[in-house]
Amino acid sequence: MALSSTAHGIEDQIANLKVEVVYDLQVNEGLTVLDVTLTERLVNAIVDIKLISNNVGLIVDVVDEYGNTLPYSYDEVGRVISVFVNGTKKITITYMVSGLFDEIGIDAYSGIIDLTEYAIPLEVTIIVSGSYSTVVEPEAEVLTINDTTRIKLTRQGLYILTLWKEPTLEEDAQTVGSMVTSPTAEHTPSAPETRTPYSQQPSPPPAMEEAEYMFDEPLYLYLVITVFAVIAILALLMARKK
Structure with missing residues (x-):
């Protein structure tokens, strides 16, 4: 994940970044809301913001703090969105992302979030549907709330995220039950094939x-x-x- 920004080439125009990614691991897609707070209200300026690596999809909208749509252009090669601002202190960009995670096993996923380019205050929250055991390296805050897993990254760095689901007791019981009953089902003949109709008396054996x-x-x-x-x-x- 890589974000950077300038305003007409002037450094230090961004006070902080706040990113929230609501992600579906099964389809490997999600919706991102990026809030950019500027150090001052810029007048007739262009702010360049580099979005998430090469996983950017549809840009849904770009608005200011009042909900007004802001004009922008997007460079797909450089993955840079250039937003025109006039008296704006905050920019909100909503867009789709994909391919943040790789499936490494059954209900197990791993991803890399690159925040090494940031020397400004930032907060990146990744929200995943479902309760997952999670390991983040370097360490980060992980919360499970209302059957969602929330990972919060607040420092510059390269993060490796690993998520997996622990088997439940019900799943274990179903697995054991299928192991016990399956052989019997394979070798036991079907009852209707061997029964004789009640109205017909079988011939006596020799x-x-x-x-x-x-x-x-x-x-x-x-x-x-x-x-x-x-x-x-x-x-x-x-x-x-x-």
């Missing part, structure tokens, strides 16, 4: 048909065979005793 055939034979045949078998066993035992 073993049952053989059993019914056996019980149709005259009972006395089995009794005779059983008696002869017992007599044979007794005769064999008596022969061994002799």
Whole structure:
């Protein structure tokens, strides 16, 4: 992120800068509001302001402290917006930005904000929807308010931002549940494929048909065979005793 400014080539015309970026990490786009406070009310002057690196999109509007639209021109190559002011103490520029962050994992993002060009008081606030664990190097103020993560940068420097979402207990339970139930679902046959309609009686297995055939034979045949078998066993035992 790089901002610089001059007024007709005169240094120290800017008292302070305040930048607020409302950013959507999923689509990697956001809306930026840049407030420039001048050291004095300039009359018939042009203020040049270099916007965020090469990620500037649509410039929505440029107004003074009273909401009056200010004429401007924009150099896309140099990323410098030149604003004509007349009796103005404050300039507000609203524009779109993109590509501030790179996705480095599932719900994890990293970005670099370059404020090394600033030797004036400044405040850059990046507001991200959602609660993220955040590490900023060098250290900066990080707040989580109303399901938003706010990162406030207030010093000159090169900042590295890393944001990620911690897994919730519900997400962990769903992951474990899917791991447990998935194998069963893969190997268990579908019930409707194996059930027989109630009105249709299944054919008896071959073993049952053989059993019914056996019980149709005259009972006395089995009794005779059983008696002869017992007599044979007794005769064999008596022969061994002799």
